Amino acid sequence: MRQHDELDQLSALMDGELAAPERAALEAHVVACEDCRVILDALRSTVAELRALPEPALTEQDSWALRSAISRARRPARRWQRLAWSSGAAAASVIAIVAIVAGLGNGGTADLASGPEEARDSIALQSTSQDYGPASAQQRLLSVAGITTSAPLAAMPPAAGGPQPEMRTPSPTGGGGSTGAFGYTSDSAVRTGEDASQELDACVSSVTGSTQERLVPRYYEAATFEGRPAFLLIFTTEDRYELWVVARPSCEVLYFAQA
Amino acid sequence: MNEPSDSELLDRFRGGDQAAFDLIVDRFERRVFAVALSICRHHEDARDVAQDVFLTALRSLSGFRGDAQLGTWFHRVAVNASLDLVRRRRRRDAAGLEELEEQPSEDPGPEGEAIASVRAREVHRALGRLGEEHRIVITLHDLQGLDYAQVAETLAVPVGTVKSRLHRARLQLARELGHLRESEPTGDEAPLR
Numbered sequence: 354m355r356q357h358d359e360l361d362q363l364s365a366l367m368d369g370e371l372a373a374p375e376r377a378a379l380e381a382h383v384v385a386c387e388d389c390r391v392i393l394d395a396l397r398s399t400v401a402e403l404r405a406l407p408e409p410a411l412t413e414q415d416s417w418a419l420r421s422a423i424s425r426a427r428r429p430a431r432r433w434q435r436l437a438w439s440s441g442a443a444a445a446s447v448i449a450i451v452a453i454v455a456g457l458g459n460g461g462t463a464d465l466a467s468g469p470e471e472a473r474d475s476i477a478l479q480s481t482s483q484d485y486g487p488a489s490a491q492q493r494l495l496s497v498a499g500i501t502t503s504a505p506l507a508a509m510p511p512a513a514g515g516p517q518p519e520m521r522t523p524s525p526t527g528g529g530g531s532t533g534a535f536g537y538t539s540d541s542a543v544r545t546g547e548d549a550s551q552e553l554d555a556c557v558s559s560v561t562g563s564t565q566e567r568l569v570p571r572y573y574e575a576a577t578f579e580g581r582p583a584f585l586l587i588f589t590t591e592d593r594y595e596l597w598v599v600a601r602p603s604c605e606v607l608y609f610a611q612a
Numbered sequence: 613m614n615e616p617s618d619s620e621l622l623d624r625f626r627g628g629d630q631a632a633f634d635l636i637v638d639r640f641e642r643r644v645f646a647v648a649l650s651i652c653r654h655h656e657d658a659r660d661v662a663q664d665v666f667l668t669a670l671r672s673l674s675g676f677r678g679d680a681q682l683g684t685w686f687h688r689v690a691v692n693a694s695l696d697l698v699r700r701r702r703r704r705d706a707a708g709l710e711e712l713e714e715q716p717s718e719d720p721g722p723e724g725e726a727i728a729s730v731r732a733r734e735v736h737r738a739l740g741r742l743g744e745e746h747r748i749v750i751t752l753h754d755l756q757g758l759d760y761a762q763v764a765e766t767l768a769v770p771v772g773t774v775k776s777r778l779h780r781a782r783l784q785l786a787r788e789l790g791h792l793r794e795s796e797p798t799g800d801e802a803p804l805r
């Protein structure tokens with residue numbers, strides 16, 4: 354059997370994935386080429402056997418276990434340990450949140466906040482002036498993950514022009530609040546104390562539930578997402594990063610992406 | 613009465629209807645499990661992956677506001693979660709840590725227990741001998757019925773990559789299942805993994 358380029362296209366021909374001109378040309382070739390007909394027949398037989406396989410059976414026990422896990426996850430999450438987010442001048446330490454200035458959505462270097470894997474000196478949780486959208490949120494995720502890629506992430510993009518969910522509570526405002534040039538709200542007031550850490554605690558709990566290993570975010574930031582006050586939370590498994598953008602203080606999930 | 617569409621179920625779930633999520637689980641659990649089993653080749657691992665996928669969905673689907681297909685999302689998360697688990701398992705094995713009894717890749721897997729057909733077992737063994745990348749595209753396209761564009765979107769790779777992997781995977785299977793003689797060159801010069 355001689356080598357020729359048409360052989361590589363035979364699966365696509367069989368699957369109807371060729372454009373009309375290519376398909377017509379290849380079909381004409383196959384009529385005249387015994388080698389290609391042999392391959393094509395082999396591919397058809399192989400795929401037929403694959404499609405004849407019975408679907409893997411999910412046992413009743415598996416289904417029950419799945420639904421039990423879902424049921425447990427739906428129960429209100431217990432208050433997660435707040436040791437890492439205790440604020441104020443108490444002996445317990447909190448994790449620093451470093452204000453991220455606008456314009457770092459391009460993944461430029463920044464002193465990014467790390468999760469409370471180790472206790473750090475306390476710095477008050479403060480809102481930032483960054484108003485994220487899906488693209489800049491993905492950039493933040495890639496920056497934290499140290500990934501350079503042009504491939505799309507596994508993400509859930511917002512519907513273009515779709516209705517925005519109503520805010521359940523007013524945006525927190527401080528003494529220095531102002532509207533930025535591009536329509537985002539910059540809250541320059543530093544919000545210290547229990548309120549902010551409780552919000553963060555509640556939202557981490559709602560995201561992680563009580564059954565996942567990754568209870569501790571690798572990175573978190575208080576900012577806005579499409580104009581809504583939000584937390585950006587980035588969790589890691591062994592080799593995957595997950596970005597959760599949740600509204601403050603409702604913890605409603607606004608955006609999710611994986612890298 | 614017509615069944616609600618995926619987007620209708622999502623809208624209801626976002627509106628607080630937890631029963632809508634239960635219907636989503638009913639609708640997608642078999643395909644999530646099938647994808648996970650194909651990659652993990654281990655029933656308990658596939659079950660754990662399926663739980664992980666739906667718990668992620670429970671927490672994140674309220675933020676699903678776009679035009680992406682819900683099925684594509686489930687496939688993507690299932691593939692990623694399965695690969696995570698396989699790689700963790702591989703690292704544990706490499707570290708020499710005690711591991712649950714693994715089923716070798718040539719074993720048809722627990723689904724083989726329910727398969728009376730000897731030939732079906734052979735097909736499963738041949739699938740197990742494929743490399744992960746090839747087995748995933750075979751699973752998504754030939755077993756799950758996704759087209760090239762959907763597979764490409766699920767795996768975040770170009771359509772050309774899907775076409776190439778699928779063709780090579782099928783050629784390897786065809787040889788193993790006797791539809792092609794080993795001696796027949798197929799234009800596939802690179803060794804199949």
